[in-house]
Amino acid sequence: MAPIKSTKEAPTSAPADMAPRFGIAEWYGQSFADIDESTRKALASFSPEKGNRLKKTERERILELESLEAAGQPLTAAQSNRLSILRAKKKVELATNKRCPFRGQDKDAICTKEGGVCSLRLYENAPSGIKPVRGERGAIRALCPVRFHEADEIVKWVGDTILGTDSPTIAREVGFLESGETVDGSEGEDVGRLDMILVDGELPEDHPMHWCALEIQAVYFSGKEMPKDFVAIAADPGNGLIWPTEVRRPDYRSSGPKRLMPQLQIKVPTLRRWGKKMAVVVDRAFFDSMGSMDRIDEPSNADIAWFIADFEYVPAKKSFRIKRGEIVFTTLEEAVDGLTGGKPVSKDEFETRIRARLRSG
Secondary structure, eight states, X not given: OOOOOOSSOOOOSXXXXXXXXXXXXXXXXXXXXXXXXXXXXXXXXXXXOGGGSOOHHHHHHHHHHHHHHHTTOOOOHHHHHHHHHHHHHHHHHHHHSOBOTTSTXXXXXXXXXXXXXXXXXXXXXETTEEEEOOSGGGOOEEOSGGGGGXXXXXXXXXXXIIISOSSOEEEEEEXXXXXXXXXXXXXXXXEEEEEEEEEOTXXXXXXXXXXXXXXXXXXXXXXXXXXXXXXXXXXXXXXXXXXXXXXXXXXXXXXXXXXXHHHHHHHHHHHHHHTOOEEEEEEHHHHHHSOOOOOOSSGGGOSEEEEEEEEEEETTTTEEEEEEEEEEEEOHHHHHHHHHOOOOOOHHHHHHHHHHHHHHO
């Protein structure tokens, strides 16, 4: 994102009759309402150097070589030289990008989300000025799936609940659907992957593998992109705690029925035949946006385990932290009904609506 400049004065205050609006909750991992003025303005003008980011293969090579080094295995001259080059590149990457504090144990991970906005929250025009909405409506809504990886809490929670271990091993992007041979493709190509597989790595190698699939779903938002807010923050003559410049809202229709539901419909039937569970992680606001679902009391009869994450504000740290919430077990069919989130109208009502559309052209 290039630095944003504007010759126009950006709006920073809210009309008295303005309804609450969604604005930045967390920015590069920091609570926006608690960031000081200079930091807000610096972040508004920050431009990450994407060209300095390491490739996935380079990150893997650093880990591989550092593991050998940590184990006391001497590196060859070529390996030592390669490690020095990659470490220098990593240093440049960290100096020209922002760290992401939520990527589990990887303390040097950088933020790759455009604009660096982790989550949204509602703001109101209070008598004393612009303030975050408090109470249930004041919960943050996670925009970035990486937000759920804070301190590996979710992985520990899912592992402990389904596998009986809070330190599962993770396998990523494992192909489980293969194509047949076609005019335009070869047989055996991956056409479907499970993003995360948690495995109980404490079992003997000859023991049947104990594992579950994990799907994490953040919410998209509808409305104008965030750069207009960055302009307003940079131009604000006050402390940069601005009134959101546009009406935005979490888009649960796109995130649920259009994105998450097809993933479940593709993956869960196969998992069900294998006798395996799908764990789905969403935040409280996402889950509450769904329609009602019949819950399964006996986990062994369920296809899906919904892990509902909460985010609590920690005053002493002036930041949010992820918190274990509720676990809900459902079948796939109930999940689809819940994600659809609506009931069909009667045939007569539908035909009345058709006639109204035809009359209006």
